[in-house]
Amino acid sequence: MIKGNFIDNLPKVYGIYTGGFLAFIIIMSIGEQMGMTSKAIGICFVAFTVAIYAIIGYLSRTAQADAYYVAGRQVPTVFNGMATAADWMSGASFVAMAGGIYFKGYGYMALLVGWTGGYVLVASLLAPYLRKFGCYTVPDFIGTRYGGNLSRFMAVVVLTVASFTYVTAQINATGTIASVALDIPFQYAVYVGLISILLCSMLGGMRGVTWTQVAQYIVLIIAYLLPVFWISNKIGAGFFPHFMLADEVSRIAELEAQFGFVKNSAENLKEVPKGLAGITKAHSAVNATPWAFISLALAMMMGTASLPHVMMRYFTTPSVKAARKSVGWSLFFIFLLYSSAPMLATLSKLSLMDPTLSTGIIGKSITEVQAIDWYQNWNSANLMFISDFNGNGTLELNEFFMGGKAVVLATPEIAGLPYVISGLVAAGGMAAAMSTADGLILAIANAISHDVYYKIIDPKAETAKRLVVARVLLVVIGFAGATIAALEIQGILGSVIWAFDFAMSGLFFPLVLGVWWKRANKEGAVAGMFLGLVSGAAYLVWVRSGGSGFLGITQLTFGIFGSAVSLVSMVVVSLMTSAPNAATQKMVDEVRIPSGKSILGKQH
Amino acid sequence: MSKQEQHWEKSRGLLFMTLAIWFVFSIGIFLFGAEMNEVTGPFGYPLTYWFTCQGSLGIFVILIFWFANRQEKIDEEFGFSERGDD
Numbered sequence: 001m002i003k004g005n006f007i008d009n010l011p012k013v014y015g016i017y018t019g020g021f022l023a024f025i026i027i028m029s030i031g032e033q034m035g036m037t038s039k040a041i042g043i044c045f046v047a048f049t050v051a052i053y054a055i056i057g058y059l060s061r062t063a064q065a066d067a068y069y070v071a072g073r074q075v076p077t078v079f080n081g082m083a084t085a086a087d088w089m090s091g092a093s094f095v096a097m098a099g100g101i102y103f104k105g106y107g108y109m110a111l112l113v114g115w116t117g118g119y120v121l122v123a124s125l126l127a128p129y130l131r132k133f134g135c136y137t138v139p140d141f142i143g144t145r146y147g148g149n150l151s152r153f154m155a156v157v158v159l160t161v162a163s164f165t166y167v168t169a170q171i172n173a174t175g176t177i178a179s180v181a182l183d184i185p186f187q188y189a190v191y192v193g194l195i196s197i198l199l200c201s202m203l204g205g206m207r208g209v210t211w212t213q214v215a216q217y218i219v220l221i222i223a224y225l226l227p228v229f230w231i232s233n234k235i236g237a238g239f240f241p242h243f244m245l246a247d248e249v250s251r252i253a254e255l256e257a258q259f260g261f262v263k264n265s266a267e268n269l270k271e272v273p274k275g276l277a278g279i280t281k282a283h284s285a286v287n288a289t290p291w292a293f294i295s296l297a298l299a300m301m302m303g304t305a306s307l308p309h310v311m312m313r314y315f316t317t318p319s320v321k322a323a324r325k326s327v328g329w330s331l332f333f334i335f336l337l338y339s340s341a342p343m344l345a346t347l348s349k350l351s352l353m354d355p356t357l358s359t360g361i362i363g364k365s366i367t368e369v370q371a372i373d374w375y376q377n378w379n380s381a382n383l384m385f386i387s388d389f390n391g392n393g394t395l396e397l398n399e400f401f402m403g404g405k406a407v408v409l410a411t412p413e414i415a416g417l418p419y420v421i422s423g424l425v426a427a428g429g430m431a432a433a434m435s436t437a438d439g440l441i442l443a444i445a446n447a448i449s450h451d452v453y454y455k456i457i458d459p460k461a462e463t464a465k466r467l468v469v470a471r472v473l474l475v476v477i478g479f480a481g482a483t484i485a486a487l488e489i490q491g492i493l494g495s496v497i498w499a500f501d502f503a504m505s506g507l508f509f510p511l512v513l514g515v516w517w518k519r520a521n522k523e524g525a526v527a528g529m530f531l532g533l534v535s536g537a538a539y540l541v542w543v544r545s546g547g548s549g550f551l552g553i554t555q556l557t558f559g560i561f562g563s564a565v566s567l568v569s570m571v572v573v574s575l576m577t578s579a580p581n582a583a584t585q586k587m588v589d590e591v592r593i594p595s596g597k598s599i600l601g602k603q604h
Numbered sequence: 605m606s607k608q609e610q611h612w613e614k615s616r617g618l619l620f621m622t623l624a625i626w627f628v629f630s631i632g633i634f635l636f637g638a639e640m641n642e643v644t645g646p647f648g649y650p651l652t653y654w655f656t657c658q659g660s661l662g663i664f665v666i667l668i669f670w671f672a673n674r675q676e677k678i679d680e681e682f683g684f685s686e687r688g689d690d
């Protein structure tokens with residue numbers, strides 16, 4: 001069936017894979033009809049998809065540095081776009097984004113704008129130039145452009161801080177999903193998740209991660225879109241929700257006005273389980289100040305352009321031209337999911353709020369709601385809660401509480417979809433969290449093995465030895481991440497946003513000015529990375545420990561402060577010290593034109 | 605001015621244009637979020653709400669492809685484009 005080169009056969013291979021996955025969904029739904037239990041369906045979905053990823057990871061094994069670090073630089077634009085989209089969309093995007101929109105409305109939408117707008121910066125300021133450079137890792141660029149081990153090492157430090165903050169959240173998410181789907185305690189499920197993650201990346205490095213990420217994208221996008229379209233059709237909201245929910249959006253505004261946002265007393269709120277929230281903000285009205293919105297969007301955009309696990313995906317394209325196009329495809333594939341999240345939030349909210357719909361619960365009697373099956377299920381999973389605060393026997397809008405994850409996880413069940421959809425959603429969430437965790441762990445391990453071990457400690461190391469070091473680091477970092485994740489310190493979304501702020505504090509300006517300002521030198525870059533990261537972190541600690549902050553910069557946007565410090569210190573220190581030498585200046589000129597040899601050789 | 609300097613000047617011009625469009629749809633319009641939301645936008649959604657759900661996101665996708673094509677044209681004009689692979 002498949003002849004010749006694997007790369008030439010990609011559309012066919014993934015076409016068969018997609019068909020196989022759809023067939024699997026159909027088999028599962030037949031199984032459900034024939035009496036398969038929901039637990040068995042959940043286990044089948046997660047086990048089947050993870051097994052496929054593991055097989056792809058095994059088939060992609062390699063002993064070459066070029067394949068291990070940059071997938072042999074032969075990933076076609078569209079497939080690299082899919083892989084980047086999976087790399088990018090984390091467990092948080094998949095499970096928590098629709099919930100964030102559901103509860104916070106406009107103020108939260110800044111994240112959607114920020115997490116997409118950042119790609120314009122990636123495409124225009126950085127990706128093509130870093131591709132021309134021919135580096136293996138982001139610190140590889142910093143170290144060669146500015147020269148010296150100190151700048152390289154500082155870049156590794158920033159990368160590790162940002163990516164590690166991010167990866168614990170992802171391992172946490174794989175653990176959460178594995179523990180629900182496989183019905184095992186979270187502390188063990190985290191390690192099940194970790195082993196699944198390592199199966200994808202251990203043997204094949206970037207090559208393995210690339211081809212599993214494409215497979216994971218296909219699973220996660222089907223798992224996200226299918227329920228959205230299905231629910232929309234089922235409740236009669238329109239067959240293409242994205243273009244047809246205007247009436248539903250205005251109906252929600254109408255109901256909000258009718259019910260009103262009643263503020264609960266602190267005493268009543270004590271009853272509500274931790275992590276659950278009620279609907280307290282308007283769905284489609286502007287409920288944040290311009291600066292609150294813009295500062296969050298800006299921080300996420302600059303953070304996007306500084307996160308190494310995304311940047312390194314563009315090192316795998318065959319050419320500079322392909323790198324540019326590939327950014328466009330990445331954003332297109334991300335757009336498919338991001339533009340659906342607000343639709344899911346709308347459908348979910350309307351089906352719960354509207355008393356004229358059979359699924360609506362607001363306005364019903366408390367005992368009636370307590371008797372509903374899905375309410376009991378999600379209540380026992382600690383994701384839903386109702387209480388009759390005013391004692392009138394009827395459920396009011398302010399008496400209904402839900403966890404953010406429930407919007408994605410529970411809406412299919414509320415709308416009366418078969419359980420097979422819930423199993424599919426679990427597989428999608430697992431794919432989203434695994435693909436991002438893989439990209440992040442690989443980014444950290446590659447930076448330490450290539451930049452610290454090979455470039456600084458032992459430049460004469462042979463390829464075989466380098467790859468052993470890289471793999472050992474992969475396992476060590478994975479286990480460190482899982483151990484911290486098992487402690488369950490912070491929520492999924494908070495730590496994801498911090499990662500963006502750390503990355504932009506330390507890396508945004510050293511990367512951008514490295515291409516766009518010839519005068520930028522080593523001393524300036526080291527100062528920019530060091531002071532940016534330290535001041536950003538200090539600001540975060542200050543605000544977290546009760547500091548008031550300034551200019552409306554919060555703990556979610558501290559990167560704006562960090563990157564401003566980074567820019568100023570980089571420019572001032574660069575101008576106070578001598579200009580980079582002629583060889584470096586010539587190197588920057590070379591980077592600016594797409595044709596010709598890359599700066600760093602094929603094997604370096 | 606050398607060929608390379610001319611090429612860079614044009615590339616920089618394209619960058620500024622791209623960033624200007626990016627700025628308008630990621631930051632500029634949200635200065636007037638509350639006012640704009642009074643207007644009915646595409647498909648009947650409130651305008652600001654539509655931009656945050658679909659509008660800005662879709663414009664970014666188109667903007668990147670447009671940028672990539674324009675940059676390719678500039679590279680070809682000066683003979684700096686790569687041959688063959690895509």
